Amino acid sequence: xxxxxxxxxxxxxxxxxxxxxxxxxxxxxxxxxxxxxxxxxxxxxxxxxxxxxxxxxxxxxxxxxxxxxxxxxxxxxxxxxxxxxxxxxxxxxxxxxxxxxxxxxxxxxxxxxxxxxxxxxxxxxxxxxxxxxxxxxxxxxxxxxxxxxxxxxxxxxxxxxxxxxxxxxxxxxxxxxxxxxxxxxxxxxxxxxxxxxxxxxxxxxxxxxxxxxxx
Numbered sequence: 001x002x003x004x005x006x007x008x009x010x011x012x013x014x015x016x017x018x019x020x021x022x023x024x025x026x027x028x029x030x031x032x033x034x035x036x037x038x039x040x041x042x043x044x045x046x047x048x049x050x051x052x053x054x055x056x057x058x059x060x061x062x063x064x065x066x067x068x069x070x071x072x073x074x075x076x077x078x079x080x081x082x083x084x085x086x087x088x089x090x091x092x093x094x095x096x097x098x099x100x101x102x103x104x105x106x107x108x109x110x111x112x113x114x115x116x117x118x119x120x121x122x123x124x125x126x127x128x129x130x131x132x133x134x135x136x137x138x139x140x141x142x143x144x145x146x147x148x149x150x151x152x153x154x155x156x157x158x159x160x161x162x163x164x165x166x167x168x169x170x171x172x173x174x175x176x177x178x179x180x181x182x183x184x185x186x187x188x189x190x191x192x193x194x195x196x197x198x199x200x201x202x203x204x205x206x207x208x209x210x211x212x213x214x215x
Contacts, residue, residue, distance in 0.1 A: 142211065
């Protein structure tokens with residue numbers, strides 16, 4: 001996917017108080033940043049922020065951190081947050097592989113992966129957000145019993161994830177190849193991509209997983 005660079009995006013992100021510039025300094029201390037001990041949830045690859053903002057508005061007693069690697073994409077979410085000024089929303093502009101340096105073990109309650117880049121070529125499999133190396137990062141920051149929720153319109157990526165998660169020691173709690181016609185649709189919050197794909201009649205896949213406990 002080729003992204004259009006927005007002139008000045010980096011500077012605007014640097015100037016925003018909602019984007020945490022040195023997240024490593026808050027490792028184990030995110031409660032201080034938010035000013036409360038509420039649970040924290042991450043959305044990795046949050047795009048323009050629609051899903052994150054709706055979740056934050058619906059759950060004011062949960063803190064949300066949006067992670068986006070592309071500054072031109074994150075800018076859209078920052079602009080939206082500058083209007084809404086939600087107290088329970090912050091952003092990170094970074095690669096998700098570095099999240100274990102920013103959050104301590106047990107600091108995150110839930111991780112959302114919505115319509116991630118499928119990286120269809122086999123040689124790029126390690127870049128998929130449900131590949132073993134990313135799953136290890138999630139394991140290092142989630143609470144015991146913490147969950148990953150994954151949605152995609154890409155069936156090969158979904159099938160890959162159904163295999164990679166159990167192989168990495170995760171338990172799949174629920175899964176469906178057609179979210180909008182399943183029991184998992186209750187309370188579903190759609191992303192921009194999801195609304196577009198659903199309007200085109202494309203089925204949306206979803207799974208919910210947790211790290212399997214050692215017996």
